[in-house]
Amino acid sequence: MGINQDNGTVLEKQAQKVKPPSLYKVLLLNDDYTPMEFVVAIIREYFNKDGETAVQIMLAVHRDGKGVCGVFSKDIASTKVELVLSHAKKAGHPLQCVMEEV
Numbered sequence: 849m850g851i852n853q854d855n856g857t858v859l860e861k862q863a864q865k866v867k868p869p870s871l872y873k874v875l876l877l878n879d880d881y882t883p884m885e886f887v888v889a890i891i892r893e894y895f896n897k898d899g900e901t902a903v904q905i906m907l908a909v910h911r912d913g914k915g916v917c918g919v920f921s922k923d924i925a926s927t928k929v930e931l932v933l934s935h936a937k938k939a940g941h942p943l944q945c946v947m948e949e950v
């Protein structure tokens with residue numbers, strides 16, 4: 849069932865059940881060993897923040913135990929988590945990164 853156009857095409861009405869894609873926060877978790885400069889570099893590289901913003905986010909994580917670096921679609925969030933974890937592991941730091949539905 850659809851709306852007939854005079855050029856012969858039919859526009860189907862979108863089903864009401866279609867939902868907007870879920871969004872996910874990507875968070876860094878604090879630990880006692882990862883150097884502050886490394887965390888700042890990670891935030892700049894993977895979350896596209898300037899130096900000042902990256903320092904603020906890092907200090908908030910250091911103080912509060914965790915902090916949001918950005919909000920993304922599920923696929924992008926999960927890719928960011930994997931890239932951050934793999935970079936930290938390769939560098940020998942225990943930095944943890946997780947995603948959480950908004």
Ligand code: TYC
Pocket residue numbers: 876877878879880881882883884887906907909910943944
């Ligand atoms: N707490 C760490 C230190 O004192 C710094 C740090 C900040 C580690 C944020 C992880 O997600 C983190 N060196």
